[in-house]
Amino acid sequence: MSAFLARQAKVGVIMATIPKWTEIPKYPVVVGFGALAVVVTIAWWAKVDITPFFENAEIRRGQLWRLVTSILPHLDILHLTFNLYWLWVLGTPVERTYGHGKTLLLFLFLAVGSNSLDFAFDRGGVGLSGVGYGLFGLLCVVSDRDERFRGAIDRRTVNLFIGWFVICIITTITHTFAVANVAHGAGAVLGALVGFAITQPSRRLLIGGTIAVIDIFGLWGATLGRPTINLSGKVGFEEGKWGYDALLADKNEEAARWLRDAARLQPKESSYWFDLGIAYHRMGNMPAAMAAYQRAHELDPNNQTYSQAVENKH
Template sequence: MVSDPILRALNRHPLDARATITLIVLGGTLSLMAFQGADLEVLLLNERSWKQRPWTVLTSVLFHGNAMHLGFNLLVLWQLGRVVEAIWGTWRTVLFLLFLAAGSNSAQWALSGPSVGLSGVVYGLFGLLWAASRWHPDKLGLLNPSVTRMLVGWFFLCIVLTETGTLRIANVAHGSGALLGAALGWSISGPRDRRGWRWLLFPGMTLLFVLAGQFGRPYLNFTESRAREIFAIGYNQEIAGQNQAALESFIEAIQILPDFEEAWWNRGVCLQKLGRSEEAEECFQRSRELGHKAEGE
């Protein structure tokens, strides 16, 4: 059962959940603008923006792939965010949201690829409330059982949909967000004099995920998405006449995705421009073989 102080907090006027409402308005507005074709690339995370526009690790979570994605995230954000804000206050909630967005999006970037949506933040709030209700006696019953079943079920369904190729979903953001939220809930539970070093866990994990995105991606990410990003870099280098740099990019892309037909062909083009004709012909032949294989399938 939820304690009386929490019930009184939740009975406040809905507009008192200022941080939650602000995030919903920002996410809804920017997503709808993007649906209408607005050019908002300056706010989206990609290979180039990660270093040139570091704020995109936060702003890219405000965009969504489609109306269903947007509606689901905003609905659950309202259900969970106002509970968190009622208990811990507006400014702490703002801090929680920023850390959850940066941490979950960085982990997704490090291990998979760019993504959009507030799902990592939503699962972070879920993890926070789950951990707090589990380890803090005064906060029992914070989560509606139906919401818990829905989010847990959706988490595993998303993995199945991704693995079967049905949908491309940011599962790393879901999982890392939930872990961060659970770490936060555990670290702020219990009497203050017994928390000790635990308060360092949440910011420490967030920093670790951000550093993984900033520096660890080349050593952690071996997905097709990463290979295609490297290929795009190589293609731009080739157009700019930087043939040696482009060649190295195409080789790196092939190391991640050995059957990358286009990368083999462009690798051959670069080798040809560098006067290495025999090696170029081997690459062209490999590209043709992969093309015939794809046609046969």
């Protein structure tokens, strides 16, 4: 990528003509992902429950599809429009050159790779940005090494993506608004590595191995390793909130699952044990309920509610 950036600094390569909207039928993968994003986002805005699409601790229980479906919802019209535009601009030359099947696999790979690392280290997010940055990283490499991609990306676009990446980091650090910066960075790196693997056959085994290590680490970090490596400070507290919300909705088995995790990850948080006791109580599992109440009381012996729960054996 450094060679590409150096070259762009010397000559202002003009981006190749962006496909017209009348060419939509030629790009079913790009258009399909865009259309799904629009439908899911509008449904979310209309208060439809799309909870199964989001990244949360269910990923640790094997619901890995959330690493893909979480790219579809978008926060607002600006977020959606920005991502759809760059999906079209950067995705169409890829689909035109590599075909529909390989492009579909690439999109899924970038979604899983960028989102798994983001969820491993942070809280997880929504939107197509990780895929967009992955396409950006790919084109930065192949546009300098493959004549079919000549002019697919220009210096202004490079400056925009790098500048936006820096701005997003600043807004996150200053708590202006939170951005999935890990997804952006991971997407760009994985996309670039795919580009190098394609254009440097002699190093394909080494590059492929590097990609595999990153992917395996990301999946481990998003599942088994998340409590250990997550930097968001939300591990355990997220589960506690989801458990409490489920308790309010009278979804007691779901509440118990979340609250067991919360109590395991934050074992000194008395409220998680008490809420877990309520869930067990409603489910009719009194021995487990009393054990949870007792633990809450031990952690906070001055709490009258906990004391009453322990004293009440029925």
